[in-house]
Amino acid sequence: MTLTLPTPAQPLKIGTRGSPLALAQAHETCARLMKAFDLPLEAFQIVSISTRGDRVQDRALRELGGKGLFSKEIEDRLLNGEVDIAVHSTKDMSVEQPEGLVLDTYLPRENPFDAFITLDGRALADLPQGAVVGSSSLRRKAQLLNKRPDLQVIEFRGSVQTRLQKLKDGVADATFLALAGLNRLGFDDVPRVAVTAEEMLPAVAQGAISIERRAADHHIADMLAAIHHAPTGQALACERAFLAKLDGSCQTPIAGLAQIVGGSLRLRGEILRSDGSESLSDDVSGAISDGPEMAVDMATKLLERAGEGFFDWK
Numbered sequence: 001m002t003l004t005l006p007t008p009a010q011p012l013k014i015g016t017r018g019s020p021l022a023l024a025q026a027h028e029t030c031a032r033l034m035k036a037f038d039l040p041l042e043a044f045q046i047v048s049i050s051t052r053g054d055r056v057q058d059r060a061l062r063e064l065g066g067k068g069l070f071s072k073e074i075e076d077r078l079l080n081g082e083v084d085i086a087v088h089s090t091k092d093m094s095v096e097q098p099e100g101l102v103l104d105t106y107l108p109r110e111n112p113f114d115a116f117i118t119l120d121g122r123a124l125a126d127l128p129q130g131a132v133v134g135s136s137s138l139r140r141k142a143q144l145l146n147k148r149p150d151l152q153v154i155e156f157r158g159s160v161q162t163r164l165q166k167l168k169d170g171v172a173d174a175t176f177l178a179l180a181g182l183n184r185l186g187f188d189d190v191p192r193v194a195v196t197a198e199e200m201l202p203a204v205a206q207g208a209i210s211i212e213r214r215a216a217d218h219h220i221a222d223m224l225a226a227i228h229h230a231p232t233g234q235a236l237a238c239e240r241a242f243l244a245k246l247d248g249s250c251q252t253p254i255a256g257l258a259q260i261v262g263g264s265l266r267l268r269g270e271i272l273r274s275d276g277s278e279s280l281s282d283d284v285s286g287a288i289s290d291g292p293e294m295a296v297d298m299a300t301k302l303l304e305r306a307g308e309g310f311f312d313w314k
């Protein structure tokens with residue numbers, strides 16, 4: 001197999017959102033390709049592309065609706081050839097890609113769990129009665145209220161810095177962020193306590209970077225194969241099959257985590273009513289290759305248990 005590799009004269013154009021986290025993820029992808037093929041930095045060009053999700057800051061994202069809130073503009077440029085690959089937070093990606101594109105390269109997953117953030121670094125269990133938590137995630141809100149109906153959850157968006165400032169201003173007592181984001185940005189001094197899977201199961205695909213390409217681009221596919229992390233791909237295929245069967249997105253109160261433990265695959269899943277009044281969950285293990293099948297099975301059983309009317313967020 002002969003690979004066609006990028007050169008400084010014909011660089012690989014990497015499409016990404018322009019947020020600090022998105023750029024860090026594009027740089028990680030770039031660094032892995034440089035290492036795999038001993039390429040210079042000049043063989044890559046990072047193209048930052050603004051998406052609708054980036055432009056709308058003042059309204060809750062879920063009110064916007066629509067698929068590909070954080071990816072459509074990037075996917076359009078991939079389809080018209082302006083960029084060669086696109087790097088994404090898989091958590092923000094819908095379960096199906098537009099015709100002609102595939103999402104099948106995964107980098108090794110970062111920590112998939114949530115971080116609980118307060119100014120004094122206390123744990124979730126130490127949050128006083130009636131405290132105010134800032135989060136715009138329906139999942140986090142529902143999970144939190146399910147365990148702690150005494151808490152008040154308010155809308156919270158913006159960068160890590162904005163959120164910390166809001167805590168300092170007393171707008172809220174605590175917030176959540178993905179640990180993966182904090183780690184990738186190198187925010188080591190942000191006080192945080194990792195939330196366990198038992199306390200709050202993370203969102204499907206949290207902490208996993210994926211790379212999208214044109215389906216017909218076999219040279220690109222061959223090149224990306226060198227940086228694909230198969231265990232992450234297997235876990236993500238399972239989680240995304242779970243989400244697909246539930247017809248969910250990153251903006252629905254659904255949680256799911258697949259982990260490879262000692263040669264088998266463990267899948268934990270949860271669906272909630274958005275006010276947190278009810279939560280249904282399951283925990284199964286099986287062969288790694290049966291991941292997607294296990295996920296569909298779990299989702300089907302959860303839907304049966306939930307019955308009509310459970311999905312008030314639909």
Ligand SMILES: NCc1[nH]cc(CCC(=O)O)c1CC(=O)O
Pocket residue numbers: 089090091092176177178180181205206207208209250
């Ligand atoms: N929806 C926002 C989003 N999408 C991906 C991440 C974090 C990085 C990741 O999960 O890979 C975040 C921020 C957050 O949840 O704190």
